[in-house]
Amino acid sequence: MxxxxxxxxxxxxxxxxxxxxxxxxxxxxxxxxxxxxxxxxxxxxxxxAEGLRAATRAALETPAAALQYGLTEGQPALRAALEARERSHGIALAGRSLLVTTGSQQALDIVARLLLDEGDVVVVQRPSYLAALQTFALAGAQCVGLEEDEDGARVEDLETLAFARKPKLIYLVTPFANPSGASLSLRRRQWLLDWAARHQVLVLEDDPYGVLRTEGEAPPSLMALAQDVPGAAAWCGRTSTLSKAVAPGLRLGWLLLPQALAEAAARVKQALDLHTSSFAQEVAAQYLAGDRLxxxxxxxxxxxxxxxxxxxxxxxxxxxxxxxxxxxxxxxxxxxxxxxxxxxxxxxxxxxxxxxxxxxxxxxxxxxxxxxxxxxxxxxxxxxxxxxxxxxxxxxxxxxxxx
Ligand SMILES: Cc1ncc(COP(=O)(O)O)c(C=O)c1O
CATH class of the missing domain: 3.90.1150.10 (Aspartate Aminotransferase, domain 1)
Structure with a gap:
């Protein structure tokens, strides 16, 4: 063949x-x-579908927003709605910036292109989200896995793992990992942030599934916790998505990064796709502004x-x-x-x-x-x-x- x-x-x-x-x-x-x-x-x-039909109709009332080229960082209405959602989960936005992405998959690609050179080390959990492994491989990086148990990735192993190079990135799906379903415990979240701040390694928290919690209490996100760990806010990024909450066909996610890194990330995104579909973003903004979610x-x-x-x-x-x-x-x-x-x-x-x-x-x-x-x-x-x-x-x- x-x-x-x-x-x-x-x-x-x-x-x-x-x-x-x-x-x-x-x-x-x-x-x-x-x-x-x-x-x-x-x-x-x-x-x-009914809610999204109404949101689509409403979005088309302003063709200059929905059908025109838009800003690389995202449509202002959707950015504001997503920022409000993140703030409502205890994430302070001072010193950080939110970039709308084409699904959180693109957020992973942007971070990979932003940070990784051939041979760089990315720490992931074991097992890992397959498409993230592919993204890091495409960037030329080597993935090193942290074993998982009931409390999520065994981040303490960062102290003992032998790395060929100092890791550039730690990528973890924090609640309900894909595939294991494990969630990173509060104690491990705090330990990890302290480690990342001391070693100056960026932690990227991927949270597509937190919105699907049906039982139990969610620990604060890494990004919310980073505000209270000295030095950690500068070393914490976060991505999430509307794929599980609304619909994956919208292809809408977002990436939150410390300001200086976010500006560089926007330049990377500009080279990738100029911006995420303004039409999808305006539909989502209309939908989130309603009371159906x-x-x-x-x-x-x-x-x-x-x-x-x-x-x-x-x-x-x-x-x-x-x-x-x-x-x-x-x-x-x-x-x-x-x-x-x-x-x-x-x-x-x-x-x-x-x-x-x-x-x-x-x-x-x-x-x-x-x-x-x-x-x-x-x-x-x-x-x-x-x-x-x-x-x-x-x-x-x-x-x-x-x-
Ligand atoms: C852990 C994880 N991250 C990211 C994604 C990508 O989601 P999307 O690009 O649809 O936002 C998925 C999709 O299933 C996922 O499981």
Whole structure:
């Protein structure tokens, strides 16, 4: 087969990019007969299309804002709305600046281009969000992983890890990590900020899932805490997104950085895309100015809680001690480990043949990966289909054991 790599002189970095397992897998999982717990998608039937239709109409009332080129930093109305949201979560904006981005994925790309040279070290959690690993790889960086436990990434290991170079960036998904669902504890947040301030390494907090908390108390964000740790505010950045709260199709996220860095980030963004879609931004600004978001979020959280419960109960009932996982207090994923040595790569084709899909855990590691994990998303299927998906997974698992 002719591939792009064999036919065209691709750049070394592009040629080295692994194709995303998740995306390849989603292709097979799109078969109508497959119950897919593989994707990391919000539930499409819960989108507030009516609210967004009204917001679109309102945005088009001012074509000079919605349809014209806009500012690299973002449309003023949306920036103000996002800043107000961040302030309401205890984040002070003095000395910081907010840049609207094309999803938080672009925020990761901007930070990577801003800071990373070939061979630079980025500290990530292990397992990690796959597309972040790809972004850092594309920037030529090496990722070094911090193991995770129930309290999130073991940041204390920063003291003992041997780095080829001093890290330039620490990237962590702080609440409900993708894929593990783990959240960084308050104690670790404070420890990390103190370490980052002393060593002058930028910590980038990625928070797409905090908005999907259904239980428990959220610790303050790293950025809010950084205000109280001497020297830390200058070494803390944050990105979040409207993808999970409103809709990923808007492709709207934001990046908060210390002022001096934000100005350099805006120059990087200008070179990438001039600005994020002004149309999408004006629609979002109209939507956020209305009164529908909270009711929408309550609906979404209620549905996700019910689905998560259904999935966890079905997994417990079907697998007992053969599968261990902890139920997260929010987010979109359950991360589970087989205790009988089942290889989730080997199991996957059988699961697909039985009519269900998941993501094998080794897809989320940049280096040697355990083969006994899997990520299950509970957001896109109603409880009965989740139960059926687990029944199919169980049948496939039993078949491999019998084989
Ligand atoms: C941890 C994490 N960060 C960032 C993103 C990117 O989100 P978006 O670009 O849609 O804002 C995702 C998407 O699933 C994610 O899981």
């Amino acid at each position: 002719t591939t792009a790599t064999s036919l065209y002189p691709l750049s070394t970095r592009a040629a080295a990019l692994r194709s995303s397992d998740v995306r390849e897998l989603l292709k097979a999982a799109q078969r109508a007969d497959v119950i897919s717990l593989a994707g990391g998608l919000p539930a499409a039937e819960l989108f507030d 909270e009711a929408h979020l309550q609906r979404v959280r209620g549905a996700y809680r019910e689905r998560r419960r259904a999935l966890c109960e079905a997994l417990h009932a079907a697998f007992g001690d053969a599968l261990v996982f902890s139920e997260p207090e929010g987010g979109m994923f359950v991360w589970a480990r087989f205790t009988d040595g089942t290889d989730t790569r080997v199991l996957l084709p059988r699961a697909l043949a039985a009519g269900m899909a998941y993501v094998p855990g080794d897809a989320f590691y940049a280096d040697a990966a355990p083969r006994d994990r899997l990520r299950l998303s509970f957001t896109t299927e109603p409880p009965a289909r989740l139960r059926e998906g687990v029944a199919r997974l169980h049948a496939a698992w039993q078949a491999t054991r019998g084989a």
